[in-house]
Amino acid sequence: xxxxxxxELVAALEKRDLVVTPILSAKQIGxxxxxxxxxxxxxxxxARGIESVDPGSYPARTDxxxxxxxxxxxxxxxxxxxxxRQRFDRLDVPFHRKFLLHPGSxxxxxxxxxxxxxxxxxxxxxxxxxxxxxxxxxxxxxIVNPGYRGAVTLELANLGHVPIKLYPGLRIAQLxxxxxxxxxxxxxxxxxxxxDIEPKAGVLAKDEELQFLPRxxxxxxxxxxxx
Amino acid sequence: MSPKQFLEDELRNIRExxxxxxxxxxxxxxxxxxxxxxxxxxxAIEDGLKAASDANALYNSSTEISYLAKLVHKxxxxxxxxxxxxxxxxxxxxxxxxxKESAHRHDPKxxxxxxxxxxxxxxxxxxxxEEDGEHTAVQTQILTVVFPRTLKRHVxxxxxxxxxxxxxxxxxxxxxxxxxxxxxxxxxxxxxxxSESKLDAWIAKHYQRAEPAAAQTLEYWADEIGCDIFGALCxxxxxxxxxxxxxxxxxxxxxxxxxxxxxxxARIAIMARLWKACGWDEPKLYAHKAFPKAAKAMAAGIRPxxxxxxxxxxxxxxxxxxxxxxxxxxMLSRTTIGLFPQPKSEDLQSxxxxxxxxVPPSGARDVLTKPSQRNSTFDFRSILLAGWYAWRCxxxxxxxxxxxxxxxxxxxxxxxxxLHQHAIRIxxx
Numbered sequence: 001x002x003x004x005x006x007x008e009l010v011a012a013l014e015k016r017d018l019v020v021t022p023i024l025s026a027k028q029i030g031x032x033x034x035x036x037x038x039x040x041x042x043x044x045x046x047a048r049g050i051e052s053v054d055p056g057s058y059p060a061r062t063d064x065x066x067x068x069x070x071x072x073x074x075x076x077x078x079x080x081x082x083x084x085r086q087r088f089d090r091l092d093v094p095f096h097r098k099f100l101l102h103p104g105s106x107x108x109x110x111x112x113x114x115x116x117x118x119x120x121x122x123x124x125x126x127x128x129x130x131x132x133x134x135x136x137x138x139x140x141x142x143i144v145n146p147g148y149r150g151a152v153t154l155e156l157a158n159l160g161h162v163p164i165k166l167y168p169g170l171r172i173a174q175l176x177x178x179x180x181x182x183x184x185x186x187x188x189x190x191x192x193x194x195x196d197i198e199p200k201a202g203v204l205a206k207d208e209e210l211q212f213l214p215r216x217x218x219x220x221x222x223x224x225x226x227x
Numbered sequence: 228m229s230p231k232q233f234l235e236d237e238l239r240n241i242r243e244x245x246x247x248x249x250x251x252x253x254x255x256x257x258x259x260x261x262x263x264x265x266x267x268x269x270x271a272i273e274d275g276l277k278a279a280s281d282a283n284a285l286y287n288s289s290t291e292i293s294y295l296a297k298l299v300h301k302x303x304x305x306x307x308x309x310x311x312x313x314x315x316x317x318x319x320x321x322x323x324x325x326x327k328e329s330a331h332r333h334d335p336k337x338x339x340x341x342x343x344x345x346x347x348x349x350x351x352x353x354x355x356x357e358e359d360g361e362h363t364a365v366q367t368q369i370l371t372v373v374f375p376r377t378l379k380r381h382v383x384x385x386x387x388x389x390x391x392x393x394x395x396x397x398x399x400x401x402x403x404x405x406x407x408x409x410x411x412x413x414x415x416x417x418x419x420x421x422s423e424s425k426l427d428a429w430i431a432k433h434y435q436r437a438e439p440a441a442a443q444t445l446e447y448w449a450d451e452i453g454c455d456i457f458g459a460l461c462x463x464x465x466x467x468x469x470x471x472x473x474x475x476x477x478x479x480x481x482x483x484x485x486x487x488x489x490x491x492x493a494r495i496a497i498m499a500r501l502w503k504a505c506g507w508d509e510p511k512l513y514a515h516k517a518f519p520k521a522a523k524a525m526a527a528g529i530r531p532x533x534x535x536x537x538x539x540x541x542x543x544x545x546x547x548x549x550x551x552x553x554x555x556x557x558m559l560s561r562t563t564i565g566l567f568p569q570p571k572s573e574d575l576q577s578x579x580x581x582x583x584x585x586v587p588p589s590g591a592r593d594v595l596t597k598p599s600q601r602n603s604t605f606d607f608r609s610i611l612l613a614g615w616y617a618w619r620c621x622x623x624x625x626x627x628x629x630x631x632x633x634x635x636x637x638x639x640x641x642x643x644x645x646l647h648q649h650a651i652r653i654x655x656x
Contacts, residue, residue, distance in 0.1 A: 013594045016584070022591030022602060022647040024654045029594070040312070040646060092312050095653060112650060114587050114643055149585055151643070169650060197639050 003032050004121070004177045012118070018177065019116035019149070024169075033174040035128065039110035039151060040168045041198045042099055043088040055213060099166045101136070101158045108199035110151035112169060117148045117177070124176045125152055131172050135160020138173045146180060150196035230285055234276055234292055241296050242269055248302040260340045261302060261369070268295055268364040275363070291364050301371065305344040313645040314382045315343055315372070317607040321461075322354070322370060324563040325396050339368040345376035350477050354391040356398050370395065381638045382645070383614045386465040387473055389458025394450070396457075402558060409554025410453040411446070419541050420449050429541060430484065447487040452543060453551060455494055456501060460555050463567035464507050464528065465611040467498040468619065471529055481535075489542060496531035496539035497548065503528075504545075504552055512569070513616060515576045521620035570609035578605070578613035578644070582637065584627045587644035588613045590651060602651045610648065614641035 004012065009029055012018035020034050028035045088108070093099045101107055117123050123144030127136060137157040144152055154173055158164050166172065228236075245265050249258060272295060276288040323338045339356075346353075353373040357365060378384055396402045414420055419429035426440040426448075458466045474481060474491035481492035488494075502508055513522040531539070543551075559565035570578075578588030588610050590603030614637050617624065621631055632640065 010594050010596055016593060019584070019586050019593075021586060021593070022589060022651055023593070023595050024591075024602070024650060026595045029596075037650075094312060094316075095649065112646070114647070116584070116586065169653065197643060 002179055004179070005032050006030065009034060009177065012121075012177075017118045018121065020113050020175065022113065028171065030174065033126075033176045035171040036115075036125070036152060036154075036173040036175055037112040038099075038154070038166055038168050038170050038172050039112045039198070040093050040095065041110055042091045042093055043108040043199045044091065045106055046086055046089045055209070093168055095168050097167070099168075101156055101164045101166060103135075103158045103161055103163065105158060107156045109154045109156055110196070110198045111154060111173065113152070114150065115144065115148065115152055115175070117144055117146055119146045120180060120182070121177045122146055122180050123148070123152075124178065125154070125173050126176070128172060128174050134164060135162075136164055136166075136172065144175070151198065153196060153199040230289075231276070231279065234285065234288055237292050237296070238269065238273055238276065241292065241299055244296070245269065245299045245302075248299060251303060251305075258302070260367075261342055264340055264367050264369065265295065265298055265302075267366045268298075268362075271364040271366070287363065291362060294362055295364070298369070301342060301344055305342060311374075311379055311382050311385070311642050313642055313649060314385050314607075316649065317645065318372060318385075318388055321564055322372075322392060322395070325392065325402075325565060326356075326368075326370065326399060339370050341370045341372060343372040343374065345374045345379060347376050349375060349378070350473065351375040352385075352387050352391055354388070354395040356395045380635060380642065382642045383465065383611060383618065383634065383638045384469045384473060386462040386469040386608075386611050386615075387458065389460075389462035389466045390454045390470070391458075392461060393454030393457030397450075405554060405558050406453065406457075409558070410456065410551045411449045413547050413550045413554070414449040414452055414543055415445060416547065418544055418547065420445055420543070433538065434484070441486065444486055448489045448542070451488050452494065452497060453555075455498060456548070456551050457555050459498060459501050459505070459567075460552065460559055461565060461567055462608055463569070463612055464502065464525075465608065465615045467502055467529055468615045470498060471495050490538070492531065492535040493539045493542055495529060496535040497543055499529040499531050499536070500539065500545070500548060501552065504549060512572055513575065514572055515579070517580075518620070518624050521579075521616070521623040524620045524623050525616050564606075567608055568606045570605065570612065574603065574605060574609060575613055575616065578610065579616050579624070581644075582613060582617040582632070582640060583624055585632065585636075585640065587640045587647055589644040589647040591647055602655065604652055604655060605648055607645050607648065610641050610644045613644075614638065 006029060009018070009032075013020065013023070013029075020036075023029065023034075024037070091099070099107075099109075115123070124142050125138070125144060126142060127138040131138070135158055137159050138154050152173075152175070156166075156172075245262065249262065251258075268291075272288060272291045275284070275291070279285045279288050319341045322341060327338045345351075351373055352375060353371075355371040355373070357368050357370075372388075374385070393406075397406055419425050423440050423442060423445060426445060430436070430440065455470065458470070462469075474495060478491050481495065482490050484490045506512075508526045508528060510522040510526040513525040515522060556566065574590070581588045590605040592600045592602055594600065595602070617632070618634055618637050626632075
């Protein structure tokens with residue numbers, strides 16, 4: 001795997017194989033990375049909404065019809081939907097408005113840029129070192145898959161001891177791109193986060209991981225997912 | 228408890244509720260303007276109530292108190308994340324430019340406070356304007372913009388706000404006379420809307436029923452048609468397409484006449500004629516060598532049935548329509564951003580090309596490596612037009628993927644495009 005340098009990044013953007021838009025300044029494209037800016041939405045974990053982060057408790061939403069009016073089933077549906085919706089507070093942060101990230105807190109923030117990664121490249125998102133030195137950690141999930149399109153979700157955490165003021169439009173992250181040996185995008189299309197416009201919660205434990213959860217948890221989780 | 232004591236208590240309750248409402252964030256530009264205005268009104272009402280010595284004065288105070296309580300509750304309904312803020316940003320700019328006169332009693336240059344919240348229901352696009360003299364405690368006028376909650380991300384449909392702006396600006400002195408004389412009176416000068424008896428005859432002819440029209444119906448129908456024309460000239464072809472989609476959804480028969488609204492079919496047919504009168508049926512506006520069929524499909528616009536076209540001509544003939552168009556055009560061209568700016572065909576093409584690749588439409592260049600490469604600033608209405616183009620001509624366009632975007636996908640791409648355009652404007656300002 002080799003990283004794309006400045007000229008290759010520019011060429012890929014000009015050929016439109018790679019999309020990172022809008023580029024607001026020539027300086028946004030560095031020697032081997034493209035800077036990404038903070039977007040205008042933030043999802044904050046809502047501590048009072050849930051008792052813990054439990055992989056078995058967050059089923060993916062299905063639109064399957066409820067065949068019978070079993071009150072237990074309906075109450076379960078209410079409970080799981082409520083839990084899912086109450087996991088995050090969503091905040092709009094318009095341009096020129098500050099977003100305060102307190103020490104120890106986590107926020108999901110989209111990039112301002114819309115990104116489309118071609119099938120033969122893989123993106124890696126990291127913090128810009130100037131921000132990292134202030135304690136801002138970005139992109140704990142660093143890989144952007146081949147074929148991905150949408151805004152990139154940045155997982156922001158303040159590892160320092162003082163709150164950090166952030167403003168939409170600031171260049172806080174950077175994207176490096178690496179060639180991979182084969183074009184894999186189509187085979188893996190349909191990821192839960194494909195075409196994201198803004199951050200959302202994911203499914204923590206996939207079906208094939210359920211066997212690693214306690215048995216009673218598996219039964220409960222399967223019941224919820226079957227709906 | 229005496230009525231006065233009760234009202235004094237209620238004023239204290241409102242103050243408490245007003246402060247409590249600051250628990251929410253509301254409004255893209257922050258809560259201060261609306262909060263301070265409510266506080267000033269509260270103070271003015273308090274002074275009025277103190278001085279009230281008879282039942283009439285108490286009645287006036289009671290009305291003002293009740294209205295203020297409703298305003299405060301609007302704050303709670305307006306907390307963030309309920310609408311497309313990018314679209315709101317533009318609607319705010321547009322309405323501020325049209326309403327900047329006489330919004331403030333002591334400072335005529337002050338713009339009104341624009342407040343926004345959502346209502347349930349398909350047809351809940353509204354702009355409510357406080358009329359001059361409606362409430363005595365008004366310091367700065369408040370415009371309330373209402374979005375349908377479920378359509379918050381459907382920015383392509385939001386072009387319908389052009390119609391609502393048309394209603395709202397009738398309350399501005401500098402537009403009211405022109406709109407009455409150049410549009411409403413003109414529409415009512417002949418045809419089925421010339422008199423109650425003529426409208427009665429028109430309804431009897433088409434509906435085989437005798438349903439005497441109220442005098443107000445004539446006025447309402449002429450107003451509605453005038454506001455449709457206003458909306459189309461303000462938002463361009465996107466307005467006509469949004470109107471057609473919404474009217475079809477609200478009344479799939481398109482035929483039912485309302486007391487306040489003419490039948491949808493006639494309104495849509497009037498828009499089809501306006502489309503031609505404005506020259507929007509010219510394929511070269513939408514032409515692109517890569518998708519020649521699409522340009523024709525887009526230029527074809529709205530196609531009403533021959534019968535509905537005839538209906539529309541009985542309500543408003545071509546001369547009346549052209550006069551109304553000319554009058555509104557003159558009026559809007561004197562405002563800063565009122566008249567729909569027809570995008571250059573190459574700009575429109577570049578945005579449609581981006582949508583075909585699932586990229587948000589904006590004036591952003593792919594790279595900015597040479598000094599000649601600059602991002603362009605496109606009006607948000609051009610972005611809406613590109614979105615509608617991609618939707619209406621989806622069968623004629625060559626999409627980059629097998630999975631074609633849905634109407635909501637295109638709306639959301641356009642919303643992101645507006646966000647990008649906003650960022651470009653900030654950088655290039």
